[in-house]
Amino acid sequence: MNRLAGQITASPGRLYPATEPFARHMIEVPGGHTLYVEECGNPNGRPVLVLHGGPGGGCSPYMRRFFDPAHYRVILFDQRGCGRSQPTASVMANTTQDLIADIVLIRQRLDVAGRWLLFGGSWGATLALAYAEAHPDHVAGLILRGVFMGTRAELDWFYGGGAGRFFPELWARFQEPIPPDERGDMIAAYHRRLFDSDLGRQGRYALPWLMWENALAGLQSSPASGAPNDYARAFARLENHYFHNACFLEEGQLLRDLDRIRHLPAVIVQGRYDMVCPPVSAWELAQAWENCELVMVPASGHALSEPNISAELVRVMDSIRDDDHEKDHA
DSSP states (O other): OGGGGGGOOSSTTSOOOOOOOSEEEEEEETTTEEEEEEEEEOTTSEEEEEEOSTTTTOOOGGGGGGSOTTTEEEEEEOOTTSTTSBSTTOOTTOSHHHHHHHHHHHHHHTTOOSOEEEEEETHHHHHHHHHHHHOGGGEEEEEEESOOOOOHHHHHHHHTTTGGGTOHHHHHHHHTTSOGGGTTOHHHHHHHHHTOSOHHHHHHHHHHHHHHHHHHHSSSOOOOOOOOHHHHHHHHHHHHHHHHTGGGSOTTHHHHTGGGTTTSOEEEEEETTOSSSOHHHHHHHHHTOTTEEEEEETTOOSOTTOHHHHHHHHHHHHHHHHHHHHHHTO
16 A cells, blocks of 8 residues: 555645654553554644554554644554554454454543544444444544445455455465365364464465455555565454454444444445445445445545545545534634
């Protein structure tokens, strides 16, 4: 994703210039983890929490650039086990409920007053919904991208051969390391290997797991051929751990508990040709949520770096900023 950052300049619908955090924190949380947290933009601005995808993807400087730094206090953190958080690739005490508790603690430690906006894509959208439903009084609104509801149907689509029908050569590459008699459950087959006691064996299976998702993330991007070993291992282990455990959610939980946040405003930015998180999940969520606006972005896939998706997300955040200014001067 970061390869696009230098190609886009700040203008309406374009990313803001690169910026450095005004504060960085290492916050110890229960369960033996230490979280990396950073704050960017205006220390006195409207707070917005950025939730990265994966699970296990971590944050990047690219994610800071969707927000007017004069208006927003942007808070980003690497979830348990990934990015600059420690220990790397650890699934110890690493569940959706643990991550929700971490967000509560971050809010307290950073002294965030009032309600904050939630900005998350893919797994970050899942976590945003789960946190909002657990703590609706803390949330002012949600901006979601590439919606993933954590359901069995979505996992079956991506790891059971649905997406593979469109990319048979890439699906074959993903299946190739797994013996034919285990390919009926690819999540379980990879789980056995990613959690083997042999670190070298973990690493050998981490890269094909990561490459399968990366290859399908962008509509027109070429599949990457590699990734740093530590990143691949953390990403693959964490993502597989969550998916092996149904994202630590009851089936259909996020839609079932929508009444808890139905009063909150939301915008979904969804790529029309998203192969990782097909648009039907975003459409079903928006249909059930009167206060939710669904923006279906044409000629776009899943990745945050897709130019039209990036532009639309900046537009949404600028629109919220402009509404804030109007209210201040009313």
